[in-house]
Every structure is written in structure tokens, then in C-alpha cells.
Amino acid sequence: MTGRRIAIVVAIIGLVIVPYVITEVYYVNIASQILLYAIFALGLNVLVGYAGLVSLGHAGLFGVASYAVAYLLAAGFGHAVAIPAAIGIGLLATAVFAALALRASGISFIMITLALGEIIWGLAYRWISVTHGDNGINVTTRPAPFGLPLSSARGFYDATLIIFLLAVASSAIFVRSPLGAALCGTRDQPRRMNALGFHVWMIRFMAFMFSGLLTSISGILFVYYNEFISPQALALTASAEGLLMVISGGAGTLLGPVVGAALVVIVKNVVSGLRFTVLSPMGFADLVKFVLNGLFQHWNFLLGAIFVAIVVFMPEGLVPGSVRLARAAWRTANRSKSARPAAAAPPAPVAEQKR
Amino acid sequence: MSRRLTARSISRRTLLAGTAAGATIALTRFPTPAIAQAAPFKLGLLTVKTGPLAQGGIQMEQGVLTYLKEKNYTMGGRKVDFVSADTGGNPAGAKTKAQELVERDKVDVILGPLAAFELYAINGYIQQQKMPTLSLAAADNLTQRQPNPYLLRASATSSQAMQPMGHYAATELKLKRVVTIVEDFAFGYEQMGGFQAAFQKDGGCVVNKLWPPIVTPDYTPYIAQISGCDGVCQGFAGSNPLRFMKQYATAGLKYPVVTGETGADDALLKSYGDEAIGLVSACPYTLDLDSDGNNRFVSEMLKNYNTVPGFYAAGLYINCEVVDAGLQGAGGDASDKQKFMAALKAVSLTDTPRGPIKFDHLNNVIGNIYIRRIGREGAKYGLKLWNKTIKTYENVSQFWVWPEQEFLAHPVYSRDYPPLTKC
Numbered sequence: 001m002t003g004r005r006i007a008i009v010v011a012i013i014g015l016v017i018v019p020y021v022i023t024e025v026y027y028v029n030i031a032s033q034i035l036l037y038a039i040f041a042l043g044l045n046v047l048v049g050y051a052g053l054v055s056l057g058h059a060g061l062f063g064v065a066s067y068a069v070a071y072l073l074a075a076g077f078g079h080a081v082a083i084p085a086a087i088g089i090g091l092l093a094t095a096v097f098a099a100l101a102l103r104a105s106g107i108s109f110i111m112i113t114l115a116l117g118e119i120i121w122g123l124a125y126r127w128i129s130v131t132h133g134d135n136g137i138n139v140t141t142r143p144a145p146f147g148l149p150l151s152s153a154r155g156f157y158d159a160t161l162i163i164f165l166l167a168v169a170s171s172a173i174f175v176r177s178p179l180g181a182a183l184c185g186t187r188d189q190p191r192r193m194n195a196l197g198f199h200v201w202m203i204r205f206m207a208f209m210f211s212g213l214l215t216s217i218s219g220i221l222f223v224y225y226n227e228f229i230s231p232q233a234l235a236l237t238a239s240a241e242g243l244l245m246v247i248s249g250g251a252g253t254l255l256g257p258v259v260g261a262a263l264v265v266i267v268k269n270v271v272s273g274l275r276f277t278v279l280s281p282m283g284f285a286d287l288v289k290f291v292l293n294g295l296f297q298h299w300n301f302l303l304g305a306i307f308v309a310i311v312v313f314m315p316e317g318l319v320p321g322s323v324r325l326a327r328a329a330w331r332t333a334n335r336s337k338s339a340r341p342a343a344a345a346p347p348a349p350v351a352e353q354k355r
Numbered sequence: 356m357s358r359r360l361t362a363r364s365i366s367r368r369t370l371l372a373g374t375a376a377g378a379t380i381a382l383t384r385f386p387t388p389a390i391a392q393a394a395p396f397k398l399g400l401l402t403v404k405t406g407p408l409a410q411g412g413i414q415m416e417q418g419v420l421t422y423l424k425e426k427n428y429t430m431g432g433r434k435v436d437f438v439s440a441d442t443g444g445n446p447a448g449a450k451t452k453a454q455e456l457v458e459r460d461k462v463d464v465i466l467g468p469l470a471a472f473e474l475y476a477i478n479g480y481i482q483q484q485k486m487p488t489l490s491l492a493a494a495d496n497l498t499q500r501q502p503n504p505y506l507l508r509a510s511a512t513s514s515q516a517m518q519p520m521g522h523y524a525a526t527e528l529k530l531k532r533v534v535t536i537v538e539d540f541a542f543g544y545e546q547m548g549g550f551q552a553a554f555q556k557d558g559g560c561v562v563n564k565l566w567p568p569i570v571t572p573d574y575t576p577y578i579a580q581i582s583g584c585d586g587v588c589q590g591f592a593g594s595n596p597l598r599f600m601k602q603y604a605t606a607g608l609k610y611p612v613v614t615g616e617t618g619a620d621d622a623l624l625k626s627y628g629d630e631a632i633g634l635v636s637a638c639p640y641t642l643d644l645d646s647d648g649n650n651r652f653v654s655e656m657l658k659n660y661n662t663v664p665g666f667y668a669a670g671l672y673i674n675c676e677v678v679d680a681g682l683q684g685a686g687g688d689a690s691d692k693q694k695f696m697a698a699l700k701a702v703s704l705t706d707t708p709r710g711p712i713k714f715d716h717l718n719n720v721i722g723n724i725y726i727r728r729i730g731r732e733g734a735k736y737g738l739k740l741w742n743k744t745i746k747t748y749e750n751v752s753q754f755w756v757w758p759e760q761e762f763l764a765h766p767v768y769s770r771d772y773p774p775l776t777k778c
Binding site: 024025026027029030033126128133134135136138140222226227229230232233268269272273297298299300 | 404405440441443444445446447448450451452454455458459471472475476478479480494539540541542769770
């Protein structure tokens with residue numbers, strides 16, 4: 001337990017000093033994006049990982065809050081009004097979403113969420129008097145809570161980090177609460193849970209609302225980060241990307257979605273822009289660089305290859321997969337040691353409990 | 356010791372010739388500041404190399420590279436460092452990549468992005484960063500009612516080519532009643548708004564406007580609604596015009612069809628069949644233009660990429676010409692963004708691939724619009740079809756024939772403006 005506490009403190013300190021270590025504005029912005037998408041992935045993970053309900057429409061919910069805040073700001077309201085109102089509207093949309101989608105589970109649930117997400121995308125695209133359609137809505141100012149302006153990259157990173165830590169903490173509390181345990185129960189044995197007197201629908205509904213809350217918050221951060229929102233942010237590909245973050249990192253773990261978000265954002269934004277200089281008479285090193293350049297340029301191919309590799313080698317996701325491999329390595333090391341009598345090491349600490 | 360060595364190895368004649376050559380170079384070379392000489396000029400491109408918009412995006416990069424190769428990677432007397440970034444065709448990607456170019460790569464100018472929503476997403480940012488940007492995106496309002504002082508458009512607004520098309524359709528093709536059909540997005544609205552306004556000004560009448568979604572597998576239900584007219588105006592983009600024209604011909608419709616710059620782009624000619632014969636288009640660039648500037652551009656494109664250029668490649672090549680001339684005008688110094696921008700705005704070129712261009716005070720191009728008709732006659736470069744120029748409207752501004760004040764007093768062209776009226 002103490003080892004774990006130390007790890008948490010070290011991680012928080014590490015995240016806080018990020019903008020002091022990498023001073024370049026561009027990378028601080030990338031770090032902000034990772035945190036923002038990590039909140040989105042954490043929200044989606046509540047459904048995918050703990051409730052066993054795969055949603056393909058979460059970008060729609062994300063978009064409702066985004067458009068709400070952008071519309072209210074464009075209409076002249078202040079940040080203090082726009083943000084709570086957008087969260088409220090996001091939650092309302094989530095309730096409607098949940099009420100409709102939770103009539104089903106499994107594949108039907110996926111299809112319903114997909115359809116609902118597409119409806120919201122269609123609204124964003126076609127309800128031009130409100131959303132400006134394809135041209136989107138520009139937001140010109142970022143808020144300045146307690147007199148601290150978020151207009152600088154570092155200020156925005158700090159604010160996002162605070163919200164991110166709150167999101168992680170609330171997810172941890174939610175998962176460890178009796179409600180979280182009951183939710184996992186409805187995932188594994190819904191009928192038995194029902195027989196035991198649990199209200200399966202209500203438990204799932206609560207999980208959906210919590211997921212919607214995190215999603216709405218990330219949507220609002222997205223608008224403030226980009227200072228712009230247009231229908232592309234709500235498209236099916238955005239929902240699928242969120243799902244890939246959760247699954248590649250490890251669904252049903254707290255750290256997994258964060259790692260997945262970092263993976264996707266880094267490949268999409270940083271790796272896609274990397275280029276090595278290749279000298280013209282190609283040596284072996286140059287040939288490697290040449291191939292890497294090609295991969296970087298076709299970054300979605302690279303991302304796809306990484307996902308395939310994850311599915312093949314760590315089907316449970318990067319975080320649980322690495323834990324498993326590390327544990328296996330530890331065990332092999334121990335076995336060779338156990339030939340000598342005194343070296344009975346304690347079993348490896350489990351960083352993430354699956355359930 | 357070294358002096359003796361030098362003195363011995365260089366004869367008087369060589370010395371004389373060397374001095375003369377040095378003096379000539381020193382006198383004729385552009386006077387550029389020493390600092391600017393040392394650091395290369397950084398040229399950034401925002402394009403789309405992945406996803407559905409990639410075809411145009413790749414042509415954009417080819418246009419830039421063709422120019423750079425031709426000039427041996429120099430602009431305004433400075434070595435050019437070229438950085439290309441792939442936005443993936445979405446606004447968030449455009450924002451991140453613009454930040455990458457500005458903050459990490461510290462570019463001096465941005466070329467691109469391609470789509471209007473990408474430009475809208477970075478519009479505030481480039482203004483805040485004072486980053487000179489030469490975009491291909493056609494969004495009308497960014498050089499009209501919401502001008503951005505750091506944005507320069509050497510291509511055209513969405514409606515710039517369609518307004519002459521409206522005039523031509525009414526006065527020369529003598530069309531009276533036209534049905535318009537275009538994708539349901541801002542570029543489509545602004546194209547058809549421009550067509551309708553100009554066409555109705557000269558006595559024509561738009562009887563119906565059809566808006567199929569961008570991804571429409573089958574246009575038949577829309578084509579079935581085309582009736583009660585004597586002409587059709589389509590404004591499709593990407594590969595959609597190919598499918599539309601095919602289905603239009605299959606449906607047996609014979610009304611003449613007119614279109615804008617994307618509907619009959621020269622890069623589409625190799626994919627069109629007989630169904631496109633007779634298609635009349637208005638475009639700021641035409642492959643058919645027989646000028647030194649265009650012939651050089653086309654032959655370089657064929658040599659480098661073995662491909663016939665269209666509007667996207669030409670647009671970026673022209674953007675490069677503007678940057679080059681602007682950098683020369685600023686004495687090779689791009690460090691003062693305001694001065695550099697002023698120099699870019701003041702550029703006026705006579706022999707670009709699209710002919711002469713200059714800029715209005717809102718930073719939009721004034722240039723020729725070519726009316727072309729597709730036929731077999733005159734086809735070159737292994738093509739079977741050819742866009743033959745049948746009329747040139749010279750020095751067309753984004754306001755067409757209206758005074759600027761009057762034009763800007765209207766709302767921006769949209770799905771509902773100008774409204775459909777009984778006529």
C-alpha cells in the first residue's frame with residue numbers, strides 16, 4: 001500500500017513539473033491534449049471497462065457539451081454561466097442517451113449508441129442557425145479562474161492537470177465504491193445480480209451518467225483548447241478513436257485509458273510530424289531512417305500496426321499486458337533463484353487490480 | 356608564410372577575373388541583411404495526406420515541391436527549409452499542426468490549409484501569432500465580412516468563379532431557368548449563392564436548389580427532381596463530379612450543365628468519359644492557358660510526378676510565387692511579420708500559371724476567370740478530353756460587378772441566401 005502511495009505521489013509530481021522540464025510550448029500543448037483525451041477515455045472506460053457496455057456514440061455526447069459551451073459563449077454569456085450550463089446540457093443529453101440505449105445491451109447497445117451519435121453529428125452539421133454547420137463556431141477567450149489566465153500554454157496545462165487528477169480520483173472512488181462493485185457485477189452476471197435484488201438498469205444508468213459527466217468535461221476542455229468546434233469532432237471516427245484509446249490501454253483499469261490516450265495523441269500529432277534527414281548514398285542507418293520516415297508519414301498505418309501488435313501480444317491492453325509480462329519475468333527470475341534456499345522473494349506487487 | 360603561398364598560387368589574371376566576378380555578384384545580388392542570409396527561410400505547408408481529402412492535399416504538396424525544385428530551394432535570395440504537416444483533414448488536427456509549424460518549427464509563412472473548416476479552426480490562432488498564411492480554402496467571409504489581416508488568398512473565394520459563370524450562363528448560353536445541385540456544405544452554399552446572384556442579375560432564374568449530402572452513394576433521387584428547367588448548375592467537389600455526371604447521363608437528361616472550379620478540374624479529365632463532353636466550367640486556373648508561366652509549370656509537373664496538374668497544384672505553385680516575390684519585396688527579411696505581410700499584399704505578378712494576379716485591400720486575389728468547355732479537340736499530354744477555353748473574364752474581383760459596399764451589405768451566401776423567388 002505504501003509503495004503504491006509513493007508511486008502516486010511521484011506520478012503527480014512528475015505531471016506537475018512537465019511544463020518545467022519540456023519548456024517548448026508545442027510539447028506543453030501536446031501534454032494538455034493527452035490529459036484532455038485521457039479524461040474522455042476515462043469517461044468511456046466507465047462504460048466499456050466496468051459496465052461492459054461498448055458505446056460508439058460518445059463523441060456525440062462530447063459534442064453536445066462542446067457545442068453548448070461554444071454557443072453560449074458566442075451568444076455573449078460569461079464563462080461562469082457557460083461552463084455549468086454546458087455540463088448541465090451534457091448531462092441532460094446523457095440521460096436521454098442512456099434512457100434510449102440501455103433498453104438493450106451487447107451488439108444492440110453498440111448500434112443504438114452509434115445511431116444516437118450520428119444523429120447528434122447530423123444536428124451539428126445541419127442545424128446551421130445554431131451550429132454554423134461545417135464552418136463551426138469560434139471561441140475567442142479562455143476563462144481566467146481566480147485571476148489566473150488560461151490563455152498561456154502552461155496555464156492551460158495546469159488547469160487541465162487539476163481537472164484530470166480530479167477525474168482520475170473520482171473514477172477510482174467510483175470504481176471502489178459499492179456502486180462500482182455492483183456495476184462490475186452487472187457486467188459479469190446481470191441476471192444473477194437481478195435475482196439478488198440489484199436494480200441492474202439503475203446501476204447502469206448511474207454509470208452512464210458518470211461517464212457522461214467526464215465526457216462533457218472533456219468536451220468543454222476541448223473547446224477551450226482548440227478555441228473552435230465543428231462537426232468533425234463529433235464524427236464516428238472520433239468515437240472509434242476514443243474506444244481505441246480505452247481498449248489499447250486496457251479497458252477496466254484506471255491507468256489504461258490514460259496510456260491509450262497518450263499513445264493515440266502522440267502518434268497522431270508528434271510522430272506524424274517527425275522526419276529524419278536521409279543522406280543520399282544510403283547506408284544501413286539511412287535505410288532504416290528512410291523506412292521510418294515512410295511510416296511516420298503514413299501515421300494512421302503505424303497506429304493501425306501498433307493496435308494489431310497490442311491485440312496479438314497484449315489482448316488485455318497495454319497496462320494489464322505489461323503487468324502480466326513483468327510478473328512473468330519476475331517469476332522466471334525467482335525460479336532460477338529458488339534453487340538457492342534462502343531467496344524466497346515475496347510475490348510481485350500488483351499495480352492494477354482487474355476487478 | 357600563408358601570404359606567400361596565396362600570392363604564388365593566384366596569378367594576376369585570375370585575381371582580376373575573380374575580383375570582377377565578385378564585384379558583379381555583389382552589385383547584382385539583392386541586398387539582404389546579413390542575419391537573414393545565414394538562416395534559411397522556413398516555409399510551412401498544412402495539407403491533407405490521409406483521409407478522404409488526400410487526393411487534393413497530395414497535389415498541393417506536389418505544387419510546392421515543383422516550385423522549390425525549379426528554384427533550387429531558394430526564395431528571395433534565401434535558402435528554403437520546407438516543412439510539410441498532415442492535418443488529417445480535421446479542424447483539431449489543423450490547429451495542432453499549425454502550432455507545430457509555428458511553435459516548434461518556427462516557420463516564416465504557412466501555405467494551406469485545404470478545407471474551409473480547417474482554416475476557420477486556425478483563423479484566430481494565425482491572427483494572434485501574426486503568421487502570414489496563404490490558404491487555398493475558399494471560405495468567402497474570411498476576406499469579406501470577417502477579414503484576417505494575416506491571411507492572403509491567391510486562389511479564389513467560393514463564389515468568385517461562379518459569379519462569372521452565372522453571367523456567362525445568362526448572357527451567352529442564354530439559359531433562362533436553372534436547377535442547382537451541390538453538396539450540402541458551406542463551399543456548396545457559397546458557390547451556388549454566387550451563381551444565383553449573378554445569374555438572376557442578368558435575367559436568369561434559379562428554379563430549384565438541391566443539396567445532396569457529401570457522401571451520397573446514388574444521385575438518382577436527386578437527378579429525378581431536376582425538371583422544369585433548361586440548364587443545370589452543379590458544384591460538386593473531389594471525385595463526386597465524376598459520379599454525378601455519369602448518373603446524369605445515364606438518366607438520359609440532356610440539359611446543358613455548367614459548373615465551377617472543382618466540377619471540371621483539369622486533374623479529373625483523365626477519369627471523365629464521354630458523359631462530360633459539353634460541360635462548361637468557370638475556373639481561376641486552366642491547363643489550356645498557353646503562356647510561358649503555365650507551360651513551364653505543367654512541364655515540370657509532368658517531369659516530376661508524371662501527372663497533369665489541376666487547380667490544387669496550380670494554387671500552391673502560385674502561392675509559392677507570391678511568397679517568393681513578397682520575400683524579395685521585403686529585402687529577404689521575413690522577421691518583421693507586419694512588414695513581410697505588407698510586402699506579400701503588394702505582390703502583383705504578370706505570368707503565373709493562371710495569368711496575372713494582384714490583391715485587393717481585403718487580401719483576396721484579383722485575377723482571370725476562364726470559361727472552358729470539355730471536348731476532344733486540342734487534347735494534350737495523353738488526355739482524351741480537354742477543357743478548351745471559350746471566354747476569359749479578366750481581372751475578376753471577389754465582388755464581381757457589384758460595388759464592394761453593396762456586396763458586403765448582404766449576408767454571406769448561404770443555403771437560404773439569396774432566397775428562392777418566383778420568377
